[in-house]
Amino acid sequence: MATLVKEKGINSFKCFMAYRNVFLLEDDEMLNVFQACRKLGAVAQVHAENGKIIERKAEQLVADGIRGPEGHSYSRPEAMEIEATTRALAIADEANCPLYVVHVMSAEAGEAISKARRRGQVCYGEPIAAGLACDNSSYQHTCWRHAAGHVLSPPLRDPSTKERLWRMLATGELTCTGTDHCVFKADQKALGKDDFRRIPNGVNGVEDRMSVLWEKGVETGILDPCQFVAATSTNAAKVFNLYPQKGRIAVGSDADIVVWNAKETRTISAKTHHQNVDFNIFEGMVCHGIAEFVISGGRLVVDERQLKVTQGAGRFVPMPAFPPYVYNRLEKREAAKSAGTVAVARDAYDGPVIDLKAEQERQKAVAKEQREPLAAAAARRRPQRTSSTGRQPGAAGATCRRARSACPAPSSTTPSRPGAASGRTSRPAVPAQAACGEAVD
Ligand SMILES: NC(=O)NCCC(=O)O
Ligand SMILES: [Zn+2]
Numbered sequence: 001m002a003t004l005v006k007e008k009g010i011n012s013f014k015c016f017m018a019y020r021n022v023f024l025l026e027d028d029e030m031l032n033v034f035q036a037c038r039k040l041g042a043v044a045q046v047h048a049e050n051g052k053i054i055e056r057k058a059e060q061l062v063a064d065g066i067r068g069p070e071g072h073s074y075s076r077p078e079a080m081e082i083e084a085t086t087r088a089l090a091i092a093d094e095a096n097c098p099l100y101v102v103h104v105m106s107a108e109a110g111e112a113i114s115k116a117r118r119r120g121q122v123c124y125g126e127p128i129a130a131g132l133a134c135d136n137s138s139y140q141h142t143c144w145r146h147a148a149g150h151v152l153s154p155p156l157r158d159p160s161t162k163e164r165l166w167r168m169l170a171t172g173e174l175t176c177t178g179t180d181h182c183v184f185k186a187d188q189k190a191l192g193k194d195d196f197r198r199i200p201n202g203v204n205g206v207e208d209r210m211s212v213l214w215e216k217g218v219e220t221g222i223l224d225p226c227q228f229v230a231a232t233s234t235n236a237a238k239v240f241n242l243y244p245q246k247g248r249i250a251v252g253s254d255a256d257i258v259v260w261n262a263k264e265t266r267t268i269s270a271k272t273h274h275q276n277v278d279f280n281i282f283e284g285m286v287c288h289g290i291a292e293f294v295i296s297g298g299r300l301v302v303d304e305r306q307l308k309v310t311q312g313a314g315r316f317v318p319m320p321a322f323p324p325y326v327y328n329r330l331e332k333r334e335a336a337k338s339a340g341t342v343a344v345a346r347d348a349y350d351g352p353v354i355d356l357k358a359e360q361e362r363q364k365a366v367a368k369e370q371r372e373p374l375a376a377a378a379a380r381r382r383p384q385r386t387s388s389t390g391r392q393p394g395a396a397g398a399t400c401r402r403a404r405s406a407c408p409a410p411s412s413t414t415p416s417r418p419g420a421a422s423g424r425t426s427r428p429a430v431p432a433q434a435a436c437g438e439a440v441d
Contacts, residue, residue: 002036011041011320031091034097035095044100047102048101049080053080061196062195069192089113092123096333099122100125104125104126107164122333128178131156131161132212135157136158151189151192151201152202170222182203184202204277204282207274211268218288241323260289260292262288265286270283292304297315
């Protein structure tokens with residue numbers, strides 16, 4: 001991590017709480033990563049889902065015969081995202097590490113982030129285009145390819161979730177919008193044709209993000225165009241320390257400019273998109289907002305809606321450690337927190353200290369002392385007569401003190417230990433029982 005941060009321009013690390021035996025980190029391992037991030041001035045990212053419970057649930061679903069893509073969604077309930085998000089926030093707070101929760105798919109997980117922000121924690125949530133525009137009805141689709149095409153983690157949620165995530169973006173409770181773009185063609189998704197656990201996770205997003213978010217966020221009046229720019233560009237540039245080189249149009253900033261035509265519409269389709277995949281989760285969506293011109297690093301890359309890129313022209317932009325937007329507040333908060341964590345000056349305790357071993361011995365001796373008179377009394381109450389079989393009467397239970405005439409006949413006189421009836425027994429047999437349930441001699 002130190003090499004990546006100090007020499008390679010990487011300032012964030014994603015931790016997975018899902019995908020057991022592949023990526024999943026235990027809580028203490030995550031604490032280690034968060035502490036390392038804090039030390040190096042990086043931002044911790046987290047994929048927040050309780051992978052262990054999900055795995056168990058998925059196993060059960062398969063055992064119950066649910067093998068289609070709907071099983072993916074059933075196996076990853078919202079509660080598992082909420083729980084993991086809350087846990088990650090607590091661990092990050094413990095490590096005084098900034099936390100960026102990627103692909104927030106659950107509104108309540110978003111609310112957990114919002115609550116932590118209100119408590120002053122330095123944390124951010126990023127819903128994605130898929131979660132802001134689609135819902136879990138796709139997993140019920142009868143076309144396997146269609147349903148599998150929507151498999152990502154955490155999965156799409158019920159239709160009311162989108163609206164709630166949008167509101168949190170509008171209020172600033174959630175900070176950025178991403179895509180988690182991670183596409184698989186039909187033959188790759190088909191790895192899980194008989195078992196949803198083997199469907200590769202991920203959906204498209206990068207190419208259509210701006211149009212989809214404009215349509216769902218700005219055309220609906222939830223965000224104004226300036227909030228749209230903040231949620232799609234400026235805020236991310238600040239969190240990942242690219243601002244003002246990125247995220248701003250100003251002298252000295254990179255010449256990255258989009259001329260956006262908000263009046264016209266386009267229809268999204270896998271038939272016309274540019275990304276190298278045969279499926280589009282936004283298929284058929286009509287969106288206002290078309291990039292007429294795009295200038296990237298001073299070069300025209302979209303000219304009158306036509307893509308004009310040269311392969312290999314992109315360049316890596318190093319991201320320096322300690323983003324001020326994140327760390328300035330974090331450092332002050334950390335100082336305030338540790339100011340409250342001081343040892344209290346007091347006189348040393350000079351009284352006796354218990355000797356735990358000696359105390360244990362003492363307690364054992366007391367218990368023994370209490371047992372002995374009871375055993376002696378029990379022995380005194382026990383009749384001394386020995387039966388003709390050599391059996392000690394009442395050896396394994398209380399003796400029936402009723403007169404024989406009042407007590408029904410024993411249910412059996414057969415000794416419960418094999419061999420006892422032959423007289424070979426050297427140990428007392430268990431006494432037979434009367435019908436009243438009490439032992440008889
Ligand atoms: N969102 C999604 O399923 N992406 C694939 C890898 C990951 O889980 O982050
Ligand atoms: Zn992830």
